Amino acid sequence: MDRQVQKPEGVVLTRKGLATRQRIVEATSALVREHGTAATTLDDVRARTATSKSQIFHYFPGGKEELLLAVAEYETDRVLLDQEPYLSELTSWQAWQNWRDLVVRRYREAGVHCPLGVLITELGRKTPAAQALTGRLLERWQDRLRVGVEHMQLSGEIDPGLDADRVAASLIAAVQGGVTVLLSTGGIGHLEAALDTSLALLRATGVTPRWRDPESDVASMG
Structure with missing residues (x-):
């Protein structure tokens, strides 16, 4: 039984x-x-x-x-799982690039029929339960990105003066803005541009000194 x-x-x-x-x-x-x-x-x-x-x-x-709604809930778990192992290990610029590539590939494959789009663009506009589900997903996603930003701040790769939580929120906004355009047009270009620009701007804030040739330093002292 x-x-x-x-x-x-x-x-x-x-x-x-x-x-x-x-x-x-x-x-x-x-x-x-x-x-x-x-x-x-x-x-x-x-x-x-x-x-x-x-x-x-x-x-x-x-x-x-x-x-x-049940499909959307099922898909929210897949959203984060599909971004692993990089989402939980954003400890280098290569890891961030790998994460970016994974996100773009996922949405390129899903195209305009991304099931999570049901939650974000349809159910979420009129169903409190869907809005709450969206909120939980974005909170979990933002938390993992924040941890990655904080790690890069500790290593000097991102300006430590930036608010890591707001940076994480802006990255999610970049993804979701690009996905909204994708669902409307079928084109992935805006998602790629939003992520590439966001990561380039973050990288430019780094305070870690660039690698220098030791022989050049010796020559300059001579």
């Missing part, structure tokens, strides 16, 4: 039920990636998951909107 599991909203699901619910979420995420939000219907989800209409509404009583 399956052990029962209590969900936060008070609905009790068995292990099997949780697995079914997760399978529906992952299948819907894939459909959104393939066809976009508007073109993905509950009938598509039923066909992809071999579930009935009653099953869909059992796990997602709010219908498509609730299901898309």
Whole structure:
């Protein structure tokens, strides 16, 4: 007999039920990636998951909107995971460049059908739950970037006088601004430009002396 599991909203699901619910979420995420939000219907989800209409509404009583919110929650975890191992190890400019390349590649592959765009550009505008979910994601993301900025400040690679938390917030704004343009136009160029410019400006604030040729120093003393 399956052990029962209590969900936060008070609905009790068995292990099997949780697995079914997760399978529906992952299948819907894939459909959104393939066809976009508007073109993905509950009938598509039923066909992809071999579930009935009653099953869909059992796990997602709010219908498509609730299901898309669950997809967005699933995608928020993937957003941070997809940026590893670099996001947690932003200790050199090469690591920052690797992080930048990873972010750009992820959104280039997702294109206009990025499932997280559902949360940021659609659900987040009208659903308090989606706004709260977005806030939690950005808080976690900003915290990891802040740690990276602080590390670079300690090594003199970034001006220690800058507010690390505000720098991290500006980097997220650069990413999300570029993603918004991507979702509107299909072009990745604005995201690349925003990240490249932000990182170049940060790098220019460094106070670490440039490497000098010892022989040149000797010659200048002679």
